[in-house]
Amino acid sequence: MSQTEEPRPFRPDHYLTNLAVRGLIRLALLFPYRLRVWFLGWLMRRVIGPLAGYRARALDNLAAIWPDLPEAERRALADQSLDNAGRTVIENYSTAEFTARAAKLVPEGPGFAALEAARAAGRPAILVSGHFGNYEAARAALVARGFQIGGLYRNLSNPYFNEHYVRTMQAFGGPVFPQGRAGTAGFVRHLRAGGQLVLLFDQDVPSGELIPFLGRPARTALSAAELALRLGADLIPFFATRQPDGLSFRIELDAPVPPSDPLTMTQAITASLEQRVRAHPGQWFWIHKRWKGAPTG
Structure with a gap:
């Protein structure tokens, strides 16, 4: 932070969110690489995505772009998208293993x-x-x-x-x-x-x-x-x-x-x-x- 930049006000919601996310990432990094990638994909698809509203947003986007696609297929694509997003997050935090691959x-x-x-x-x-x-x-x-x-x-x-x-x-x-x-x-x-x-x-x-x-x-x-x-x-x-x-x-x-x-x-x-x-x-x-x-x- 530069000397001319005012400090950000403390945001307890941001602070607690960061603690939770960092704790989850640190926990996942304890697992073998294959397991942690699968686990974050599953967690994003089944827990985080639905709770955070990401799954609903994905379904809304899919319905707007491909309204004729059967609902079951849109739900499957939303799940795949969430799974990929979760895998991407933990891959990017698994620097040594991911870059070696x-x-x-x-x-x-x-x-x-x-x-x-x-x-x-x-x-x-x-x-x-x-x-x-x-x-x-x-x-x-x-x-x-x-x-x-x-x-x-x-x-x-x-x-x-x-x-x-x-x-x-x-x-x-x-x-x-x-x-x-x-x-x-x-x-x-x-x-x-x-x-x-x-x-x-x-x-x-x-x-x-x-x-x-x-x-x-x-x-x-x-x-x-x-x-x-x-x-x-x-x-x-x-x-x-x-x-x-x-x-x-x-x-x-x-x-x-x-x-x-x-x-x-x-x-x-x-x-x-x-x-x-x-x-x-x-x-x-x-x-x-x-x-x-x-x-x-």
Whole structure:
């Protein structure tokens, strides 16, 4: 905290929530890796998700996007989404085991060759994805191959939880930057030096453009495309798809999006994410308020 920044007022609800979450994570970390990943998936699906309202939100989103899908199938997809979210949380806190597994993954797709070419030429690259599978598996796999993959994150409203959440992201290697002026300056310097940056673009942004996502307009930031055009960086969609064993991933990098204008380029990366979500709908975070503030009907 800087000298000019006022201390945050004490929030007992935030403090107690953080204690409960940290205690749960520490308990899970006592289990063998396979068991802890299964346990957090089960706990999110059966306990936390229903109590916190995440399951209801996922069901509402699924009903809005695929109203003709039978209710039983929507419930199954909501459960799969919660299970994936729970697994993702504990995987990201299992730094040593998770990064060791990710280091063995072999990235695929034309975007990987493009990323290697950009590194060889000292040209920056921006890797874009959504909250799908476990995106950190791809970053860890690329860091293990010598890439300087930076990350951009949004500070959580709970400062106690945010503190160890940021440390967890830093543990994957590569610098991480908070949203805001200072963070923006940091990752711009990182890119200008020929580094790489990961951006997740699938959350609601009030100032974003309305771009159809899964058939319904969603407020979407154009910042990734704008930054790529400004710095001459490759804009590469990437995805880490969870495999049927629930533990391993397939890392795929699509071909770089051709430079044009920010809206067209953002529509292209949105289409890439749509393709993955339609193929594996249970792996996207339906618990997010993705269509918040977008027109209905």
